[in-house]
Amino acid sequence: DIQMTQSPSSLSAFVGDRVIITCRASQGISNNLAWFQQKPGKAPKSLIYAASSLQSGVPSRFSGSGSGTDFTLTISSLQPEDLATYYCQQYKSYPLTFGGGTKVEIK
Amino acid sequence: EVQLVEFGGGLVQPGGSLRLSCVASGFTLSDHYMDWARQAPGKGLEWVGRSRAKGENYAPQYAASVTGRFIISRDPSKNSLYLQMNSLKTEDTAVYYCVRLNLNYVVDYWGPGTLVTVSS
Numbered sequence: 139d140i141q142m143t144q145s146p147s148s149l150s151a152f153v154g155d156r157v158i159i160t161c162r163a164s165q166g167i168s169n170n171l172a173w174f175q176q177k178p179g180k181a182p183k184s185l186i187y188a189a190s191s192l193q194s195g196v197p198s199r200f201s202g203s204g205s206g207t208d209f210t211l212t213i214s215s216l217q218p219e220d221l222a223t224y225y226c227q228q229y230k231s232y233p234l235t236f237g238g239g240t241k242v243e244i245k
Numbered sequence: 246e247v248q249l250v251e252f253g254g255g256l257v258q259p260g261g262s263l264r265l266s267c268v269a270s271g272f273t274l275s276d277h278y279m280d281w282a283r284q285a286p287g288k289g290l291e292w293v294g295r296s297r298a299k300g301e302n303y304a305p306q307y308a309a310s311v312t313g314r315f316i317i318s319r320d321p322s323k324n325s326l327y328l329q330m331n332s333l334k335t336e337d338t339a340v341y342y343c344v345r346l347n348l349n350y351v352v353d354y355w356g357p358g359t360l361v362t363v364s365s
Contacts, residue, residue: 172351172352174290174352176290180357181342181355181356181357181358182290182342182355183355184351184352184353184354184355187351187352187353188351193353225289225290227290227292227352229350229351229352232295232306233292233308233309234280234292234295235292236289236290236291236292237289238289239289239290
């Protein structure tokens, strides 16, 4: 199975800050990576697919990059509504696997 | 508008069975790959399994943790997806989500989830 490791597990930042979350795969997955946002008490929401493509309706302050084993999710200017836990998922091979999540808090 | 709504969660004893339903609207379920995912209380996300689209005979794929116990099926006439869960264990306690993949095989929509509690 491909292991997905996210860091940090949690972070706290000010509104307006640039936030970077990393996700590392235990083997190469090309660009077969998605990012999801889960707000407290809610279902996950799809943010990014193919490592860097934004889902329709996702604000442009979110961006993704990377290929192979190392990926990042960047929030260019953190907003109060971005309070959430963020997960990466590889879909290169079965079983599909998620990272452990990064909880983003607002200072 | 695409909507997914899960039904059928509840309390069940270890060793018991439960069937979850996911009713889709706003699109034709048969055309899409569909996943089930779950989230144990206070934990991260776990992929449970997949049902491929009609063109691939709805062929399933399962996580090792549920293989031989869980079965994914569909009823195209009801535009619905099912997860039959047998031989349930306490570690199957979780919110179960129905997940749609778009026609490029990318996850795009999640249902709100239904809670399954396995406890005596």
